Amino acid sequence: MAYAAAVDTLETRELRYFVAVAEELHFGRAAERLGMAQPPLSRAIQQLERRLGVCLLERNRRGVALTAAGRVLLSEGRATLDAATAAARRTRRAGGADNPGGARNRLVLAVKTAAVHELLQNLLDAYAAQPDAAEVEVLQCRMTDQEARLRDGSADVALMHVPYNSLAGFDSEELMSEGQLAVLPAGHPLAARKTLSVADITDLPDLPRARWPRHGVYAPGPGPEIHDQTQLAQLVALGRTVAVVPESAHAWMWPEHAAIPLTDAPPVVTHIAWPTHSRSPALASLIRTAVQLESSRQTSVTARRLPLG
Amino acid sequence: MAYAAAVDTLETRELRYFVAVAEELHFGRAAERLGMAQPPLSRAIQQLERRLGVCLLERNRRGVALTAAGRVLLSEGRATLDAATAAARRTRRAGGADNPGGARNRLVLAVKTAAVHELLQNLLDAYAAQPDAAEVEVLQCRMTDQEARLRDGSADVALMHVPYNSLAGFDSEELMSEGQLAVLPAGHPLAARKTLSVADITDLPDLPRARWPRHGVYAPGPGPEIHDQTQLAQLVALGRTVAVVPESAHAWMWPEHAAIPLTDAPPVVTHIAWPTHSRSPALASLIRTAVQLESSRQTSVTARRLPLG
DNA sequence: GCCACTGATACCCACCGGGTATGACAGCGC
DNA sequence: GCGCTGTCATACCCGGTGGGTATCAGTGGC
Incomplete structure (x- = not known):
């Protein structure tokens, strides 16, 4: 109920600073992103480490690396900052x-x-x-x-x-x-099938599955990189990939598409x-x-x- | 990814102050709890309201009341403060x-x-x-x-x-x-039954259900107020109440207890x-x-x- | 070797968070 | 009615500290 101060709780300013450094792994760039000079940022991180009694960053020769504790604080800090901005936004709206x-x-x-x-x-x-x-x-x-x-x-x-x-x-x-559908180029041999299994459309050399970013990064793989449904729809229409979509996603089907039910998709x-x-x-x-x-x-x-x- | 500063994000200090005031509904007591004087607290809350562009408290003649926005910020603020202290604790442990x-x-x-x-x-x-x-x-x-x-x-x-x-x-x-068991005083008439239903042990005048606090407050009712299992066990042994516990909770059964399966408990x-x-x-x-x-x-x-x- | 580039240190200033004293206002008792 | 009490707001001052600039100290590359 009573929230202790000083030693036990972190200021969002400190967390913003640390998250910036942890993401950039570079004090100079982090400072620039934060709109401040590098020296006070270095000092702030040092103070934070001293207050927590924990080493957050390993400053070796060229650049910076996160320690285990640093990784924890990066994750927890992001969550806290999200909560803080959410608090501001929701209060404003209310x-x-x-x-x-x-x-x-x-x-x-x-x-x-x-x-x-x-x-x-x-x-x-x-x-x-x-x-x-x-x-x-x-x-x-x-x-x-x-x-x-x-x-x-x-x-x-x-x-x-x-x-x-x-x-x-x-x-x-x-x-x-x-259930889910496989969306294929209309002219593809598999487009004639009544149903398909997930295995049927996995690792097709002519139709590699498209990759979209999770948390900003793309997984490695042969397929094209996309970031919205329209791109995916076009790639299917062009015969470059196969998509797996929920049955109700027919809203964005094109004439060049063939939708075949997948029997075993989750x-x-x-x-x-x-x-x-x-x-x-x-x-x-x-x-x-x-x-x-x-x-x-x-x-x-x-x-x-x-x-x- | 990039966490905006100043206007968009709230400092935990501000949140601590606001939560204290919102919980006490009294600037003086809140200031005392925070270990500070009342005037700077008043000023901090005013600044917070100005920054958010929102009225958080209604100061009418005698005392303070929360506005709708204030209620939102109280809830969001608590969550944020929890996240901040959790960040500190977990980082320290890591x-x-x-x-x-x-x-x-x-x-x-x-x-x-x-x-x-x-x-x-x-x-x-x-x-x-x-x-x-x-x-x-x-x-x-x-x-x-x-x-x-x-x-x-x-x-x-x-x-x-x-x-x-x-x-x-x-x-x-x-x-x-x-499943769950009803735990009755061994001498109680119902203790002879093979099974019981929830209705059987609801609103018994001689065995009112004990009440424990949710978030620090007790619901109103006739039963005794308790705050741990041992108290509950003793009250059952004394013939003052009936308890409902999971089947595996036999660890704290007493000889004075009778445990009867409940057929319809969740x-x-x-x-x-x-x-x-x-x-x-x-x-x-x-x-x-x-x-x-x-x-x-x-x-x-x-x-x-x-x-x- | 020097240079480029990193983060750390030194020093200074200004801002602001916090303290004390006091004010404004409402309810209450005599 | 008047003053008392209790509330939050205002006025003012001060010290700490967050932030800036200038500079140092390592380290890897050429």
Whole structure:
């Protein structure tokens, strides 16, 4: 309850400095990024190390390397800084139009661009019909940015797709589950098949799987590097790659595409997720709406049991 | 990636100050708790409000009240402060004996006192047999303190019991699931029954259910207020209350107790949980050991399917 | 050898976080 | 009514420290 000061707690300024140095592994560049001179930065890091009683960086001959403790602080520091900026953002939004009524009247919902479609539309419609509905702003995210947006306070709630997204660190409710399709160039021999297995489209020499960045870095491999769905769609149309997408992703299908069901791909499960602590009435209402919407849909449609893993 | 400064991010000092004021709802007492004088605290909060462009507190005639934005910042601020102290603690532990090898050699495992027993013993034994095993310190927690210990960095990993504990905000793996028992005074009429339902032991005038604090406050009710298992055990032995405990909690049964299976109580699911980002090799190895241990146990014992909800 | 480039040190200044004294204002008792 | 008490805000001062510039001290490359 009582948060101790001084020795036990780190200032976000110190964390910003350390994270910058740890990411750049170079005091000069880190200082430049921080908009300050190098000497005070060096001193600040030294003070931090002395206060923690721990060696964070190994300064050998040319450059800097992280120690084990440094790696821990980099990870924890990022999380703390995310929490701090999220605190600022969410507080600003909560007091935005200075609504004296007490309840915030706006929710930011992060979704992956070109995903979910009907689910999103149904959710927005159903929620808008609620008597206490807040205004919902839809924040379009590329790739798996919903996680970052939720973490840093840019969004209040997100639609996530497991296993593409990770729910780690968030509260969530499952909304729907669906199979996946292989999307091939229409002229490809495999495009004539009724169904495909994951093995059928793995390691095809003519169609290497595209690679997208996880946390900013691309995994090594033969396939092309992409960073959004449109690029992927074009590459498929050009006959350069094969894509695996959820069944409901037909929104961005092109005439040059052939979509074949994958019999053994892991199901894609759509969740509604939100930061652990925040649970405003408006957010709770949106979540309730989403869960009711999907449970009613599942009972009307024949519920299909999906195989596990 | 790049953490903006100044306007966008809050200093932990500001958050400490605001949280203190928001909890005390009194500048004088908050200042005293913070070990400082009241005027600079008032000024700091004003500066914070100006920087955020948001009104956090309503200062009406006598005392202070939180605005909606203030409530948001209280919750977000606590989370941020927890993250900051956790960063300091975990970094200190990681660099503790200044192990230059690179890997931290110690894990703190938070468990509920007088719970898990065999599972804990098996886990510690199995992990110690691993070639890369780190030293494991067992941190005994009362009630649901494992969550707080994990959040504030006092522990690296915890055994949690859903629904008593909440896994919100943590990564976790399920380890085992078990039914619950009603623990009655041995002489009580119901103690002769073979099984009981939850309804049977609800609202008994002679055995009101004990109340323990959630987040420091007791819910209202007729039952006695307790804060650890021993108190509960004694109250049952004295014929003052009835307890509901997991089947495996026989460790603290007394001769004066009678344990009757509850047919319709929700199952208690034991998870191993850890903070979302941290995933050191030692931690990963402990988690792997735990999961393997329990999956092998479940296949050797006849797996019992538990009813949902 | 020198040079380029790294991070560390030395020194100075200005800002601001914190202290004390006091003010403004509201409720309450006589 | 007036003054008392308790609240938070204001005024003012001071010292610590965060940040700047100039410079030093290693180290690898040519």
